[in-house]
Amino acid sequence: MMNVIEFQEKYGTEEQCREYLLKKRWPKGFVCPKCYHSEYFNVQSRNLFQCKACNHQVSVTAGTIMDKTRTPLAKWFLAFFLMAEDRSISSLMLAKRIGVAYYTAWTIRNKIRYMLGTRNIFTKPSKQQYKKSPVSLKRGRKKAASTKKSINYMDITKD
Numbered sequence: 001m002m003n004v005i006e007f008q009e010k011y012g013t014e015e016q017c018r019e020y021l022l023k024k025r026w027p028k029g030f031v032c033p034k035c036y037h038s039e040y041f042n043v044q045s046r047n048l049f050q051c052k053a054c055n056h057q058v059s060v061t062a063g064t065i066m067d068k069t070r071t072p073l074a075k076w077f078l079a080f081f082l083m084a085e086d087r088s089i090s091s092l093m094l095a096k097r098i099g100v101a102y103y104t105a106w107t108i109r110n111k112i113r114y115m116l117g118t119r120n121i122f123t124k125p126s127k128q129q130y131k132k133s134p135v136s137l138k139r140g141r142k143k144a145a146s147t148k149k150s151i152n153y154m155d156i157t158k159d
C-alpha cells in the first residue's frame with residue numbers, strides 16, 4: 001500500500017482523480033454510451049461530456065458512488081485511502097481528515113462501505129441501500145459481483 005505522501009502525489013488534485021476515472025471508464029478514449037461515437041464536447045466543467053453526434057451527456061462520475069457529488073473528487077479519493085487503511089474510521093474523524101461537514105462525511109462513509117461490499121467503483125447504491133446495516137450490505141454482494149464493468153477501488157490505494 002502507498003503511504004499518504006505517495007497517494008497525494010498520485011491523486012491529490014481534481015485533475016488526477018478525473019484522469020483516473022476517465023481511464024477506467026474509457027480506456028481507449030471517450031465512447032458515447034448511447035451511440036458509440038467517439039467525439040465529445042466538454043460542457044460547463046471538464047467533468048461533463050457531451051457526445052458530438054447525439055448530444056447525450058455523461059459525467060465522469062456517472063454510475064459511481066460519486067455520482068452528482070458536490071464534494072471534490074480529491075476528497076473522495078482521500079476517503080478511499082483512509083477507509084482502505086481503517087474501515088472503522090468514524091464519520092467524525094473522516095470529516096476532520098478530509099475537511100467536509102459531518103453529514104457529508106457520514107454519507108461518503110456509508111457509500112464507501114457499500115462499495116467495499118461490492119468491490120466495484122461503478123456501484124451506485126440507492127438511498128436505502130447505503131443506509132442499510134453492514135449485514136444487509138453483505139447480502140447484496142453476490143448480485144453486485146456479477147456487474148460486468150468491474151473496477152476494484154482497491155487499485156487506487158495499491159501501487
Ligand SMILES: [Zn+2]
Nearest residue numbers: 032035051054
Ligand atoms: Zn452519442
